[in-house]
Amino acid sequence: MKISFLIHNVCGIGGTITTTFNLAQALADRHDVEIVSVLRSRDQPALTPDPRIALRFLVDQRHEKDDALYREPARVFPAAEYRYREYSRLTDQRIAAYLETTDADAVVGTRPGLNVHLALQAPDRVARIGQEHLTLERHSPRLRTALRPAYRRLDVLTTVTEADARAYRRMMSLPRVRVEALPNSVPDPELPPADGRAKLIVAAGRLVPVKRYDLLIHAFAPVAAAHPDWSLRIYGTGPQRDALRALIERLGLSNNAFLMGAATPMEAEWVKASIAASAASFEPFGMTIVEAMRCGLPVVSTDCPHGPAEIIADGTDGRLVPTGDRDAFTAALLELVRDDERRRTMGRAALENAARFAPGTVVEQAEHLLAEAVAARAAGRRTPRPPGGRTRALLGHGFAARDLALTAAARARRTLRKDHR
Missing domain, CATH: 3.40.50.2000 (Glycogen Phosphorylase B;)
Structure with missing residues (x-):
């Protein structure tokens, strides 16, 4: 399989970045894996990716802040999401272009706002896996309301604990979405373990x-x-x-x-x-x-x-x-x-x-979820994306026809050929 992870900004430091790199590295043993960072804020990411993992960026904050679209508010990324102020019409376009042209079998979103993009804009051939690294109870009622209709378009939603998976199954009304707990993995230690003698x-x-x-x-x-x-x-x-x-x-x-x-x-x-x-x-x-x-x-x-x-x-x-x-x-x-x-x-x-x-244990579970989602998509066991009017309603900010046109394949390919490294 080709697996693509869509992440906020790999140049930062945090648990989601570490977890994504760990899982991507473990999957790279048997699959074609890439990490797509929406934002780039410095030359190199905080963590060094495995050389087998392709890393690309969609918007370079260091050089694109003068773009007129960078200063316009996002229309897809939900306004109630914590990172909303960092998103814009420019990120709307670049994410849509990436999803339009991706050759990945499965795309994994790594935060609520990106899961919304994935659910509503990924082509029908792509398996859509949303990850939640926080918990449902930490999302505001306004954000839950924005997520519910979009999340129904996902194939799989993973949480990091079974308690949170139960909360999503009980409270979010996602009848056709597979909701599973997928814990974070930690690489095998390279040093001898502690001996318990140090005070x-x-x-x-x-x-x-x-x-x-x-x-x-x-x-x-x-x-x-x-x-x-x-x-x-x-x-x-x-x-x-x-x-x-x-x-x-x-x-x-x-x-x-x-x-x-x-x-x-x-x-x-x-x-x-x-x-x-x-x-x-x-x-x-x-x-x-x-x-x-x-x-x-x-x-x-x-x-x-x-x-x-x-x-x-x-x-x-x-x-x-x-x-x-x-x-x-x-x-x-x-x-x-x-x-x-x-x-x-x-x-x-x-x-x-x-x-x-350990990565081996967690990656086995992740592979199983991904493979089943990809097979189901290939067999056409998901309904097609809603028509344009319904899509615009789900996006909540009036995702206009002009925006959809900007994600046409020709424009998207030109955008994604740029080397953002």
């Missing part, structure tokens, strides 16, 4: 409020007081850095808790530790939890919606504590800090249990 707790992720690093630091304070030879390292960057540094100083933890900045890859930092921690109030999946477990670390995590409880077996390979409960978090950390054998046993269990998130 170090590690956490990683964006320094933003939802990650609740403030709670983690507060919860760690009694640990440091009782066991001053233990340290906490937090990896990542973000707007809360100064506030968290001030909190560390105010609690007298400057010799025990450290903001380490970004680290890539994180594997080398995970294996130095003995415990991983995640205090988030919301976690659509929990990529860092899986990363840590694949490096042999037990994880102490809040039992927040949706991911941690589907990853961690409480008491076996980590601990789950009530969301926002500082005292419970402290108690779980102390339990592992004080019991060397329990900590190491949990670490070994984490390494074994997290193997289900």
